Amino acid sequence: DTGVSQNPRHKITKRGQNVTFRCDPISEHNRLYWYRQTLGQGPEFLTYFQNEAQLEKSRLLSDRFSAERPKGSFSTLEIQRTEQGDSAMYLCASSGTSGRAYEQYFGPGTRLTVT
Amino acid sequence: RKEVEQDPGPFNVPEGATVAFNCTYSNSASQSFFWYRQDCRKEPKLLMSVYSSGNEDGRFTAQLNRASQYISLLIRDSKLSDSATYLCVVIHSGGSYIPTFGRGTSLIVHP
Numbered sequence: 719d720t721g722v723s724q725n726p727r728h729k730i731t732k733r734g735q736n737v738t739f740r741c742d743p744i745s746e747h748n749r750l751y752w753y754r755q756t757l758g759q760g761p762e763f764l765t766y767f768q769n770e771a772q773l774e775k776s777r778l779l780s781d782r783f784s785a786e787r788p789k790g791s792f793s794t795l796e797i798q799r800t801e802q803g804d805s806a807m808y809l810c811a812s813s814g815t816s817g818r819a820y821e822q823y824f825g826p827g828t829r830l831t832v833t
Numbered sequence: 834r835k836e837v838e839q840d841p842g843p844f845n846v847p848e849g850a851t852v853a854f855n856c857t858y859s860n861s862a863s864q865s866f867f868w869y870r871q872d873c874r875k876e877p878k879l880l881m882s883v884y885s886s887g888n889e890d891g892r893f894t895a896q897l898n899r900a901s902q903y904i905s906l907l908i909r910d911s912k913l914s915d916s917a918t919y920l921c922v923v924i925h926s927g928g929s930y931i932p933t934f935g936r937g938t939s940l941i942v943h944p
Contacts, residue, residue: 751932758841760920760934761877774931809876820865820924822932824876 720744722825724810730831731800738796739828743812750793751822752785753809761809767793800832836860837923839935846942850911854938856921857903865924866904868895870917871937877920880906911942 723742731737743750748769753761764783766774769790782800787793797804807829811822838857846852858866866883881888883895883904894907904923908915918937924930 753934758936760837760839760936763931763933766930776931818882820932821867821879821882822922823879826876 722810722812722823724808724825724828726828727826728829728831730833733800733802733832735800736796736798737800737830738794739808739810739830740792740794741810741825742792743810744814744823745791747812747814747823748790749813749819750787751811751813752793752795753811755807755809755827756805764795797830800830802832805830805832836933837921837935839921839938841936841938843939843941846911846940848911848913848942848944850942851907851909852911852940853905853907854919854921854940855903855905856923856935856938857901858923858933859902860923860925861899861902863902863923863925866895866897867922868893868904868906869920869922869934871920872917877934880919908940911940913942913944916940916942 725740750767752764755761765785767787770787782798785795807827809827811824813822836859868880869877870880871877881890883897887896892909896905918939920937921935922932924932
């Protein structure tokens with residue numbers, strides 16, 4: 719399977735704990751995006767990488783959130799001191815640089831529940 | 834006003850019906866547009882890009898109206914399997930590249 723993969727698929731954590739999610743994009747894609755989605759809403763942009771450079775970060779992203787893509791391949795999203803409001807589906811997507819550079823392909827997501 | 838707006842629905846239609854969704858956007862510098870389909874508790878999947886001249890893929894037709902700042906998706910001969918949420922995505926130019934999703938329109942196709 720050469721699609722986008724995300725791990726873990728589900729995460730239950732207690733408030734105040736730190737969590738880290740991983741995303742492996744499609745291998746030839748150099749762009750990687752993180753989104754958050756809650757019930758009844760569309761995906762909300764969090765941050766975007768081109769290769770290893772983090773080019774955009776949502777103003778909605780508090781300093782408890784950090785993302786890395788150290789070698790321009792997989793990426794991690796860390797949430798520190800989780801709050802109940804962080805409960806959501808965290809989606810990763812990737813896209814390439816050809817003529818269809820903006821077409822994003824999503825992974826299955828990591829569902830976070832903060833208790 | 835939200836950057837990208839969609840009627841959440843649900844649109845409840847019988848099999849074989851034609852249904853159309855609109856998606857309005859507020860930033861006139863928007864340059865790229867897409868429709869995604871999302872099934873319940875699944876990830877969004879790319880349905881089609883929206884080109885300036887309009888484009889068709891089987892039973893699906895997408896159109897862009899820059900003057901009125903909206904895109905549309907037309908589904909002909911609806912199938913039960915078309916039941917899903919349809920999300921529009923808008924990307925605007927101007928230095929930053931932030932895809933903005935609408936909240937989605939729910940479609941229910943019934944027998």
